[in-house]
Amino acid sequence: MAEHPAYPVGLRLTGRRVVVLGGGQVAQRRLPALIAAGADVVLVSPEVTASVEAMAQAGEITWKRRRYQEGDLADAWYALIATDDHDANTRASAEAERHRVWCVRSDDADAATAWTPATGHSEGVTVAVLTSSARERDPRHTAAIRDAVVEGLRDGTLVAPHHRTRTPGVALVGGGPGDPDLITVRGRRLLAEADVVIADRLGPRDLLAELPPHVEVIDAAKIPYGRSMAQEAINDALVEYAKQGKAVVRLKGGDPYVFGRGMEEVQALAEAGIPCTVVPGISSSISVPGAAGIPVTHRGVAHEFTVVSGHVAPDDERSLVDWPSLARLNGTLVILMGVDKIGKIAETLIAHGKSPDTPVALVQEGTTAAQRRVDATLATVAETVRAEDVRPPAVIVVGEVVTIGPGA
Known part of the structure; x- marks a missing residue:
């Protein structure tokens, strides 16, 4: 039979x-x-x-x-x-x-x-895989098919667009430190479903090349500002595209809430009545040092790490950083956006008690194919940056943890 x-x-x-x-x-x-x-x-x-x-x-x-x-x-x-x-x-x-x-x-x-069946789940969908007969049952094969389908749905490589009416909205997606594989599964899926992507310069650029041809990609740095500030123009663009009924992804480098002005965009969208989904990203403050072999904490060496912005110098009246207090800490100091101010930052830390011999590592283009690491001390870091032509984006790590990794 x-x-x-x-x-x-x-x-x-x-x-x-x-x-x-x-x-x-x-x-x-x-x-x-x-x-x-x-x-x-x-x-x-x-x-x-x-x-x-x-x-x-x-x-x-x-x-x-x-x-x-x-x-x-x-x-x-x-x-x-x-x-x-x-x-x-x-x-x-x-x-x-x-x-x-x-x-x-x-x-x-x-x-x-x-x-x-071998089952898996992805955003409200259950994937179930069965063999067609008992004679052909191969649990490993069905599990492999299940995994391939679920992974494809999650990372966007298997595109299954929704055909129901969508509510206009914006997804604020943290793209991670640069390597396209380090974006979250949810972030990648939302990118695959987007109609419009407004991307930062420091976002993972390789991900943009994977988008379907119909997706409109906008470089946030090239939005015409007119008489508005850059951030205000970006906020306006997010609201405008969302009100057109499009699925909008705001792709940012790192995490949206770590020096990413993410909350400013969320507030602007809330004022306009636009729903917003925030997708956290891997912050460069921990991932880039890790990619260079530097742990921001290590037993017996550093029990805390502090992340600060170096985009304004310590003597700038706009600075909100308590540099004298940071100089007294024993843990690791991670400085973002501080390459061009590192000389003044080092002087300030030394002036408030930090040893001039404190190790410093600068990791440029972390997690990407262009990554490179340059080591120095607080006393030599300013000259090292000039001599080695270190350029942004680079994460600066100050502390003894710099000396304990395999790349030291």
Whole structure:
């Protein structure tokens, strides 16, 4: 008799009785999904793993500490049979057949009336993969297909645009330190769904090349400012495109809220009644030193790290940084946007007690193919920057942690 393919279906198990026989590794893997589906789970097993026991103690499942007995599957909607007793499994499977309970068997897929697909989730979508017949069952193959589809949906390489009416809005996405692989999964997916991308110069530029041709990419540095300040013009552009009903992504380098003026844009959008989603990004303050082999903290060396902006000099009346206090700290000092002010910063730190021999590392174009590291001390850093022609963007690390990594 010809074998027919399995019929795929999504079970709605909320509040419905599901019986699991066996408390080993199979049950441990399957129970979380059943609990998440809202099922009324009854587990029958004399022994269970520590994780399964924790689920029972938390009240997520009901645990009957005994072996399978005839009648356990009465009134069940679905059953998972996963004991190490083949005879008990066969008897339970027969009971399920009599009561018309869909039944999965971990020990004998051919004897089951249902199979568990390889499943994954991405933004409200469940991906479930089944082989077409018992003869062709290959769990590793179905899992690999599942992983490929879910990963593609998450990172945007598998584009599945929404066709429902979208509410105008803006996603403020932190692009990370520069390497396109270091953007978050959610950020990459939102980029793939965008109609308009307004990008900073320091955003991960390689990501823009992956966008479909219909996406309008706007360089924030080239928005015509007229009589407005640059940030005001960017805010206006975000509001204007969102009001046109387009999906707008504001792609920023690092994290939007770490010296990224992200809150200014969120406030402008809120005032205009435009919803905004903020997607955090990996800040260059920790990722760039890490990429250069420098830990910002290390046991016995630094128990804290401080991140400051160096875009204005210490003697500038606009500076909000307490440089004398920073000079007294024992931990790591990370300076962003401070290449052209590092000479004055070093002088100020030394003047307030920091040793001139304090190690300094400058990491230019961190996490990209152009990354390079230049080492100095507070006493020599200004001249080193000139001699080595260090240019922005560069992250400056001050402290003993500079000397302990493999790149030191």
